[in-house]
Amino acid sequence: MDTTVADNTEYILRVENLGKRFNGLVAVDSISFAVRAGECFGLLGPNGAGKTSTIRMMYGFSPPGSGTIRILGLDVASQWRQIRSRIGVCQQDNTLDPDLTVFQNLLIFAGYFRIPRNLASERAEELLHFFALEKKREAKVGELSGGLARRLTLARALINDPELIILDEPTTGLDPQSRHLLWDRLHALRARGKTFILTTHYMEEAAQLCDRLVIMDHGRILVEGTPASLIEEHVGRSLIEIGGLEQGALRRFLRERQVDYDELADKLIIYSNGDTAIEQAIHEGFSSRQCTFRAATLEDVFLRLTGRELRE
């Protein structure tokens, strides 16, 4: 995998050989990647892969153990204050201020950036409108549902009109309506030329939003690419799931034809990669009631690369 990046391109973020240890355990193991202006870049990986550690180092919350991060041409270690004034961060935890109303959350947050009052309230009004929060203007943050709270968190992260927006699991725990509204808003922001870095557990979300992404595990980057190229390269265009335990004949057939497959506890996943002859043969010779022919997804890539066993 090629992670070296030429110096002359307009990269908004460049991470080089970034590492981090906590109490001797390696959380992030010398990773490198770069994000271009206007891109939406995904950091994917199971729990404990090192995504949030990486993000926290990006906005200067935790100091890098090794390596460097440059954002907008500035070094995070020494110029974190300038960087933070030009980026927006939407953290995984709800860090909204429960002692304040919705509108005050935006205004007082703007104060931390030293945004002049008039400009701050103008932007706050715009953001309330953009995220359909006007009716909740005077509500206490504790009274907001999960979806509303997340919209407000995102609105707050945009109060300084950031060039780069970092989103750590922005849709975890939201209902489908809230999630779609948030995706819609993110698309609108992308159309305005904002750059995004996003972590998520939802492969559908990553496939929809991300131009490029990396899949991380155990602190390392396993693969990097566009969603389509990763699917193409690691699982092919289509696959077949066949249930049932007695599959000896099918397995012999697949080995003879040199077709890739994974064995799970109660089914086989066959990476037929759009080969209609193979699919036809399997359909006629081996299919049963528990047989699914489907297009490959990013989730198949993810599971194939990071394994299917539970992490926690």
Place this chain on the structure above:
Amino acid sequence: MILLSNLSWRFLTVWRRNLIVYRKIWKVNFLVPLLEPAFYILAFGLGFQGLIEGLRYAGQPLAYTRFMAPALVAISIMYNSFFETTYASFVRMYYQKTFDGMMTTPLSLEEIILAEIVWSATKATAAALLMTLVLGLFGFVLFPQGLLIVPLAFLGGLAFGAVGMFFTGFTPSIDMFNLPIFLFITPMFLFSGTFFPMAGLPLWAQHAAYFFPLYHLVELTRFCCLGLVETSPLASLAYLVCFALFFLVLGLMAMRRRLIK
């Protein structure tokens, strides 16, 4: 390690946030310092004073309530600031994750923590001023020198706010604040020349009290209210300044160790 380069006037934006929250319930916030001295003076003046005769402070006979009233102000300064940077700051840091949110803005951790301590001193000053005015109505405060309570309360608030923040820096759970309160705050509350003059105690106890910041604060509030003092006001002032600075640095270090990983 704390970085001086991380400190700027930007900390006032966090201080302002706390002020805005405080103003929302200012009536409740004002009620305690307004009523507390009245309760104490009534209880001790009506119920207790008759039992106590011959109290002498700084070589002069003094009515018990006049002796005790300035100590109430000092105790209130201690409680207001110490409770703010322990329980209240812990809630903001741990349960509300307010500091985490602030750390995505151009604020440094040092500025956030400094703002919390300065805020605790501000709150203590407001309470002390209200109490002094109420005690003034009872005739227990000499004016205008009694207004020196205002800068003094701010200094005392910084001292107790800083030491509170130091405890917050390593206290694992909010219930564990019982420990510094029982071992540090309560003994000071009782043995700092608050409810009886230190001169009546054995010499070793008098010397031990010199280490208590509250002892010096009580001496100084008494000086402001009555114009009487047993020890040197300048020495007490110097002690409080050193105590505040020492724990300000220690508090910042403890919080950095706790939060920056």
